Amino acid sequence: MNFGEHLTIDGYGGEEELLDDKNLVLSCLNDLPELLGMKRLSEPMIFHAEDNEIKDPGGWTGVVVIAESHISVHTFPKRGFVTADVYTCKNNMDTGFILNFFKDKFALKDVETNFIKRGTRYPAHNTS
Numbered sequence: 415m416n417f418g419e420h421l422t423i424d425g426y427g428g429e430e431e432l433l434d435d436k437n438l439v440l441s442c443l444n445d446l447p448e449l450l451g452m453k454r455l456s457e458p459m460i461f462h463a464e465d466n467e468i469k470d471p472g473g474w475t476g477v478v479v480i481a482e483s484h485i486s487v488h489t490f491p492k493r494g495f496v497t498a499d500v501y502t503c504k505n506n507m508d509t510g511f512i513l514n515f516f517k518d519k520f521a522l523k524d525v526e527t528n529f530i531k532r533g534t535r536y537p538a539h540n541t542s
Contacts, residue, residue: 417533418483418503423516425496427523434472434491436460442498442519443478446485449515452502453481463488489520496520501532 429439432438441456447504460476482502498516500507516521517525 415538416505416531417536417538418501418531419505419507420499420501420530420532421507421509421512422528422530423496423498423513424526425498425516425520425522426494426525428489428494428496428520430491430494432520433473433489433494433496436462438519439474439476439487439489441475442487442516443485446500446512446515447478447480450500450502450512452504455479455481496522503539 427496440458440460443460444454447454456479458476458478461527463472463475465472471492473491475486475488477484477486480502482504485500486499487496487498496516502511509527513525513527515523
C-alpha cells in the first residue's frame, strides 16, 4: 500500500504557439482535475516566466491546488518543451489518460514519463 502517486511528464516537439498560449495552459489546469474526478481547492495560478538568458527561454508556469495535492505545468515554447506533474493521494491514477491529455493539448511528438509511488511506508491502517 502507498499514500499516493506522482506522474511526471516531459514533452518534446510541441507546437510553439500552443505552448505559448496562456489560455490553453489555464484551461489544462482548470479542466484536468475534474476529468480525473479530483476537487480543485483554488483557482489555477499562472505566471509568465521571462527568458533567463541561460537555458530557459521563458514560457508559462501554472499550478492548481487540489484536495488530493496538485497539478503543475511549465512550458518552454521556443524549445517545444513542456513539463507537467500530477500528484495525488489517490491510487490507480489513469496515467494513459493524463499522458494523452497533454500530448493532445500541446501536439507533443515525444514524451518521457516517470511514475512514483509516494509514501510507501505510510501507516497501512491510514490508507484504507
